[in-house]
Amino acid sequence: MIRVFAALVRRDLRLASRVGGSGALSLVFFLMIVALVPFALGPDLNLLSRIGPAILWLSAVLATLIGLDRIFQADEEDGSLDLMTASPAPLELVVLAKVLAHWLTTGLPLALASPLFGLLVALSPTAMAATALTLLIGTPALTFIGAVGAALTASIRRGGLILAIVVIPLMIPVLIFGVSAAEAALGGTVPFATPLTILGALSLIAAVVGTLASAAALRWSE
Amino acid sequence: MKSVGGAGGGQNGNRTRVRLIVQNLACRRSGRRIFAGLGFSLGAGEALMVTGRNGAGKSSLLAMLSGRLKPDAGVIRVEDVGEATLAECLHVVGHRDGLKSALTAEENLVFARDLLGAPTASPRDALEAMGLVHALRLPVGYLSAGQRRRVALARLLVCRRPLWLLDEPTAALDTASQAVLSGLMARHRAEGGLVIAATHMPIGLDDARELRIAPPSPAQPVAETEDWA
Numbered sequence: 001m002i003r004v005f006a007a008l009v010r011r012d013l014r015l016a017s018r019v020g021g022s023g024a025l026s027l028v029f030f031l032m033i034v035a036l037v038p039f040a041l042g043p044d045l046n047l048l049s050r051i052g053p054a055i056l057w058l059s060a061v062l063a064t065l066i067g068l069d070r071i072f073q074a075d076e077e078d079g080s081l082d083l084m085t086a087s088p089a090p091l092e093l094v095v096l097a098k099v100l101a102h103w104l105t106t107g108l109p110l111a112l113a114s115p116l117f118g119l120l121v122a123l124s125p126t127a128m129a130a131t132a133l134t135l136l137i138g139t140p141a142l143t144f145i146g147a148v149g150a151a152l153t154a155s156i157r158r159g160g161l162i163l164a165i166v167v168i169p170l171m172i173p174v175l176i177f178g179v180s181a182a183e184a185a186l187g188g189t190v191p192f193a194t195p196l197t198i199l200g201a202l203s204l205i206a207a208v209v210g211t212l213a214s215a216a217a218l219r220w221s222e
Numbered sequence: 223m224k225s226v227g228g229a230g231g232g233q234n235g236n237r238t239r240v241r242l243i244v245q246n247l248a249c250r251r252s253g254r255r256i257f258a259g260l261g262f263s264l265g266a267g268e269a270l271m272v273t274g275r276n277g278a279g280k281s282s283l284l285a286m287l288s289g290r291l292k293p294d295a296g297v298i299r300v301e302d303v304g305e306a307t308l309a310e311c312l313h314v315v316g317h318r319d320g321l322k323s324a325l326t327a328e329e330n331l332v333f334a335r336d337l338l339g340a341p342t343a344s345p346r347d348a349l350e351a352m353g354l355v356h357a358l359r360l361p362v363g364y365l366s367a368g369q370r371r372r373v374a375l376a377r378l379l380v381c382r383r384p385l386w387l388l389d390e391p392t393a394a395l396d397t398a399s400q401a402v403l404s405g406l407m408a409r410h411r412a413e414g415g416l417v418i419a420a421t422h423m424p425i426g427l428d429d430a431r432e433l434r435i436a437p438p439s440p441a442q443p444v445a446e447t448e449d450w451a
Contacts, residue, residue, distance in 0.1 A: 007336030011325070018324035079318025082290060086309050087337045
């Protein structure tokens with residue numbers, strides 16, 4: 001079991017780092033969106049630092065969608081998915097490994113780089129730390145929710161757009177609690193821990209439901 | 223959960239004693255009946271050649287056996303494989319070769335071995351048997367169609383599975399590789415393995431039984447009227 005899991009994660013990380021992989025793409029996309037905002041809003045530092053966490057979160061949601069449609073579709077097209085169903089490991093484990101690998105190449109670098117990108121929207125050090133922490137806890141939920149859409153659209157050509165339409169509404173709760181946790185850290189009536197624990201709960205729920213639902217969708221599409 | 227090497231009942235001996243039994247199988251795709259009432263049974267060391275014209279349902283039959291397609295009716299079961307399921311007993315080599323172009327042949331085979339379990343030969347030895355050892359560290363994307371097919375066939379050797387499902391295995395292969403393939407199939411059958419191959423041409427499976435999927439004749443009621451969409 002662990003051998004299969006490790007083999008899948010290793011392979012997907014390797015694929016992401018090779019030519020044609022989406023390794024650094026979502027990070028660059030994240031940077032693009034964050035960099036565009038100050039141009040649109042003008043150099044009002046107070047305004048930027050107030051809406052900074054929201055901008056970072058919004059960019060994170062959009063950047064997560066990059067490459068998400070290929071998680072299962074690439075394997076469906078070249079027959080690797082047949083290989084995976086022939087494995088003694090259950091499909092849920094396969095899904096979990098693939099989603100984890102995808103998060104390691106998109107969500108994690110995004111959360112780690114967010115303090116740097118926070119400079120572009122004039123975030124204070126506290127806000128940077130808080131946003132990075134909420135992204136670290138919240139992006140797994142985004143990836144797992146997205147995986148369900150990716151599994152549903154695996155056999156559809158040009159499924160990326162359908163994927164975004166299906167998945168973005170489901171990401172709203174994560175966005176709400178992610179932003180409110182980051183803003184609670186800057187002061188306010190709500191203590192920081194409350195939205196943060198809810199965000200953690202959302203990630204855990206998404207991990208369970210997302211894995212089971214993606215595996216079911218992949219089985220069903222066969 | 224089962225541990226490493228669970229697939230196949232023949233871990234303790236060299237011979238497997240697998241039986242594949244298919245009864246009264248029917249296939250329906252997009253509402254149209256492709257074939258019905260198909261049945262056969264294969265014992266250890268036996269081979270089956272599935273023939274029929276284009277679109278007769280050869281690939282559909284293999285897809286059903288591999289569990290990718292649900293049969294409309296009928297039973298597929300394996301016997302004497304312990305607690306392994308049918309999917310865990312078989313190797314599939316088809317049109318979609320399951321190889322990642324960005325990975326080298328060796329990486330592809332190592333991944334397949336880790337994924338499928340029951341490792342036997344090293345990727346290097348398997349590629350050597352297919353005469354492709356020079357491609358070991360070459361990304362599969364650089365290989366020709368025939369070479370890719372040989373890498374996919376090398377997967378048959380890196381882990382041991384009793385039932386081989388081959389869809390047009392000789393497509394794109396040169397004559398030397400075809401001879402290698404028939405040698406592999408002969409050895410696999412001598413060890414008690416089963417081979418089912420869908421093909422148009424003789425592929426060196428001597429004394430194999432032939433299953434000819436007949437085209438559905440319009441005279442016989444192959445599809446209920448409401449299914450004709």
